[in-house]
Amino acid sequence: MRVGVILTVLIAVASLTGCHGSEATFVLSKETDELIREARKPVEKAVLEHFGTPQKLVAWEKLPIDYGKVEKASADIAADKASSEYARISKINHYSTSHEIPGWQLIDGRNLYMRHCLHCHGVSGDGNGPTAPYLNPRPRDYRRGEFKFTSTAVGVKARRDDLHLVLQNGIPGTSMPSFALLKANELTALVEYVRWLAMRGEFEKRLVAELSSDYSQKAVTERVKNEKRADIVETFNKLTTGTKDQPAEFAGTIKDVGDNLAADWLAAEDEANLIVPKHPRHLPSADPQSVTRGRALYMSEKLKCYTCHGLAARGDGTSTVDYWAIPGSSPEKKFEDRGLHDNWGNAIKPRNLTLGQYRGGRRPIDLYRRIYAGIKGTQMAGFATALRDATDEKGNALNDEQVAARMDRHIWDIVNYILAVPYQPQTIEPRLPMTAQAGPAPAAGAPAK
Amino acid sequence: MKSMNMTCKTGICLVLAGMMLVGCGLSDTPPVSVTIKKSDEGVATTEVAKADGNTGDKPGATVAAGGSADLVGVVLFDGTPPNLPPIIAMGAEVKDKTVCSATAVPDESLVVDPASKGIQNVFVYLEKAPAGATPIPPPEKQIFDQKGCKFIPHAMIVRTKLPLPVLSDDAVGHNTHTNPVRQSGINGAVSANDRVGALKIIYSKSEQNPFSVTCDVHTWMKAYHLPLDHGFAAVTNEKGEFSIKGLPPGTHTLKVWHESGNALERSLKVTIPAKEPLTLKYNAAKFGK
Numbered sequence: 001m002r003v004g005v006i007l008t009v010l011i012a013v014a015s016l017t018g019c020h021g022s023e024a025t026f027v028l029s030k031e032t033d034e035l036i037r038e039a040r041k042p043v044e045k046a047v048l049e050h051f052g053t054p055q056k057l058v059a060w061e062k063l064p065i066d067y068g069k070v071e072k073a074s075a076d077i078a079a080d081k082a083s084s085e086y087a088r089i090s091k092i093n094h095y096s097t098s099h100e101i102p103g104w105q106l107i108d109g110r111n112l113y114m115r116h117c118l119h120c121h122g123v124s125g126d127g128n129g130p131t132a133p134y135l136n137p138r139p140r141d142y143r144r145g146e147f148k149f150t151s152t153a154v155g156v157k158a159r160r161d162d163l164h165l166v167l168q169n170g171i172p173g174t175s176m177p178s179f180a181l182l183k184a185n186e187l188t189a190l191v192e193y194v195r196w197l198a199m200r201g202e203f204e205k206r207l208v209a210e211l212s213s214d215y216s217q218k219a220v221t222e223r224v225k226n227e228k229r230a231d232i233v234e235t236f237n238k239l240t241t242g243t244k245d246q247p248a249e250f251a252g253t254i255k256d257v258g259d260n261l262a263a264d265w266l267a268a269e270d271e272a273n274l275i276v277p278k279h280p281r282h283l284p285s286a287d288p289q290s291v292t293r294g295r296a297l298y299m300s301e302k303l304k305c306y307t308c309h310g311l312a313a314r315g316d317g318t319s320t321v322d323y324w325a326i327p328g329s330s331p332e333k334k335f336e337d338r339g340l341h342d343n344w345g346n347a348i349k350p351r352n353l354t355l356g357q358y359r360g361g362r363r364p365i366d367l368y369r370r371i372y373a374g375i376k377g378t379q380m381a382g383f384a385t386a387l388r389d390a391t392d393e394k395g396n397a398l399n400d401e402q403v404a405a406r407m408d409r410h411i412w413d414i415v416n417y418i419l420a421v422p423y424q425p426q427t428i429e430p431r432l433p434m435t436a437q438a439g440p441a442p443a444a445g446a447p448a449k
Numbered sequence: 450m451k452s453m454n455m456t457c458k459t460g461i462c463l464v465l466a467g468m469m470l471v472g473c474g475l476s477d478t479p480p481v482s483v484t485i486k487k488s489d490e491g492v493a494t495t496e497v498a499k500a501d502g503n504t505g506d507k508p509g510a511t512v513a514a515g516g517s518a519d520l521v522g523v524v525l526f527d528g529t530p531p532n533l534p535p536i537i538a539m540g541a542e543v544k545d546k547t548v549c550s551a552t553a554v555p556d557e558s559l560v561v562d563p564a565s566k567g568i569q570n571v572f573v574y575l576e577k578a579p580a581g582a583t584p585i586p587p588p589e590k591q592i593f594d595q596k597g598c599k600f601i602p603h604a605m606i607v608r609t610k611l612p613l614p615v616l617s618d619d620a621v622g623h624n625t626h627t628n629p630v631r632q633s634g635i636n637g638a639v640s641a642n643d644r645v646g647a648l649k650i651i652y653s654k655s656e657q658n659p660f661s662v663t664c665d666v667h668t669w670m671k672a673y674h675l676p677l678d679h680g681f682a683a684v685t686n687e688k689g690e691f692s693i694k695g696l697p698p699g700t701h702t703l704k705v706w707h708e709s710g711n712a713l714e715r716s717l718k719v720t721i722p723a724k725e726p727l728t729l730k731y732n733a734a735k736f737g738k
Binding site for chain 2 (some may be wrong): 049050052054055056057058059060061062067101102103104106107110111145146154155156157206209210213214219223255258260263264300301302303304307318319322323324325327328329330331332374376378379380381382383384385386387388390
């Protein structure tokens with residue numbers, strides 16, 4: 001009898017609570033949690049004010065995001081709504097094709113994201129969805145505002161097109177599948193929403209960075225040795241509330257952080273930052289020495305590709321057994337395990353080039369861009385700067401145009417070499433001497449010293 | 450009777466369980482809304498240091514008359530300075546040993562002059578240019594170099610929006626990897642013996658604190674950069690001395706930062722003109738040594 005009652009009560013409680021509490025929420029970053037309580041509050045408030053919650057989104061106009069303008073006439077919207085497509089999609093997906101409110105694209109993107117992306121990338125885009133712990137490599141945490149595979153110059157963020165490409169093709173060798181079955185407008189909405197999540201995360205990250213050197217729990221623990229905690233908190237509160245004759249400095253910080261963020265993401269869309277080769281690729285079939293020159297560059301002192309990718313291009317260079325410093329740690333700390341790590345702290349491996357699988361895409365232009373500007377957030381540097389020869393083989397000075405032409409030839413040689421490695425093992429053996437420089441092409445099949 | 454009671458209870462249970470199952474499915478997910486937020490809604494204009502080194506003066510602030518003065522000082526080590534062994538001993542078996550261990554690579558995480566006990570590579574700076582100061586013109590050129598698998602200089606203040614060419618006097622390839630906070634970092638390769646500097650770093654924004662610059666080919670290589678949009682900053686020399694020029698009279702807030710001790714001073718008030726040189730002393734505990 002008693003058991004029955006308890007059971008009934010339990011089920012009743014479960015049925016009452018079941019429908020609530022399932023609302024998605026954005027989580028605060030680890031760095032925000034590490035601030036003192038008093039400093040955490042204004043950060044939390046600022047992020048909420050400028051980005052909202054997953055249910056009540058805020059579209060901050062400062063940011064270069066296409067939130068979706070209302071462009072359709074009301075008659076068209078009515079027609080949309082009457083269509084069977086709208087009825088089908090809106091029921092399953094809460095997907096609005098109506099475009100009747102400003103910011104509709106953000107809502108579309110959000111709803112699509114919740115359906116397709118959240119289980120790996122998490123509600124907040126922190127790469128920590130329920131599936132994430134089971135994946136290797138882990139899903140991208142967008143909140144650094146960094147994406148690895150871009151078509152932009154060194155130090156420049158990802159373009160919309162780069163994210164489109166990843167959605168179209170997936171990332172080979174990872175759990176990121178292709179979403180090519182989604183419609184073009186759905187992909188567009190997703191790209192905008194992912195950029196929005198990235199900017200949201202980076203806004204929080206940069207705000208915290210402004211405060212953490214003085215107001216992290218660690219810093220305050222250190223500071224209370226010489227100062228009173230109450231004084232520290234009072235100074236902090238002045239930052240956010242201001243004084244009679246000075247406006248709140250934190251409001252200015254929010255503005256600056258927003259402005260800088262907007263400028264950085266805008267720069268990524270600037271054509272001047274898009275990497276486009278000036279000279280087309282020469283095919284190895286037309287230039288048989290190209291692969292050999294590429295191998296020589298791979299082994300050259302100025303590029304040292306082998307330190308990471310290995311002498312035989314198997315991704316097992318010496319850097320994979322070194323202990324590495326945690327980037328930006330001060331005083332310096334090292335990772336506990338050997339080998340390379342990316343800016344997210346995940347262990348990474350240099351690509352094994354004999355497999356013919358490339359995360360950032362396998363088109364020659366993808367590889368060109370990888371050599372030119374590297375992989376963002378990793379130790380793969382942009383090598384264009386090391387390939388600008390000031391002189392030719394005979395020591396004659398070169399003009400800008402000639403420098404650019406030689407650089408393109410060098411990069412295409414490397415691309416040709418990389419593309420040959422999986423299919424022509426003889427391009428690895430016999431090994432060229434370590435001191436080989438990319439100079440005049442050695443004769444084909446020249447024996448190693 | 451008993452079985453009837455059971456059936457009844459089971460029935461209730463079933464109904465409730467059923468409700469629980471269908472309840473969530475039937476209830477509509479709350480609609481998602483979006484609010485458009487204007488760019489700078491309700492932001493009071495605050496004074497922001499402008500990129501050209503001028504300060505955005507507060508309305509009504511007057512340019513200080515009566516010239517300016519320099520702040521000179523010294524940063525000293527309190528106690529017996531540690532004797533740090535080189536990171537790379539001469540002739541050590543390291544990557545590119547012909548270049549990298551041709552001479553020893555010193556540990557520059559705490560450089561103290563044994564005679565004067567002055568600490569080298571300490572950043573002493575104002576976060577923003579002081580109001581009313583005559584802007585200090587940017588340096589004609591700034592250069593970041595490397596030799597013997599060591600960055601030169603180890604600690605430097607970089608003027609924003611001015612290219613910083615990265616040179617190399619080594620016969621091996623390097624790369625330069627920056628870790629700033631307010632802007633994106635770069636990771637660019639540097640060719641062997643590049644005396645022109647194909648790689649140029651341009652910092653667009655001032656930073657709050659110095660950050661590390663590393664070489665991924667030679668993992669021990671490390672330097673520190675502090676980009677600022679003004680010139681009211683200095684790095685201590687081998688005797689721990691520094692001098693910040695052209696400060697207008699009044700009270701200024703200094704920051705003092707060192708790579709091992711980090712924030713040695715977060716907001717040190719100094720008055721200009723100063724009666725005597727500023728002497729700052731820190732003991733080993735500050736540096737974790």
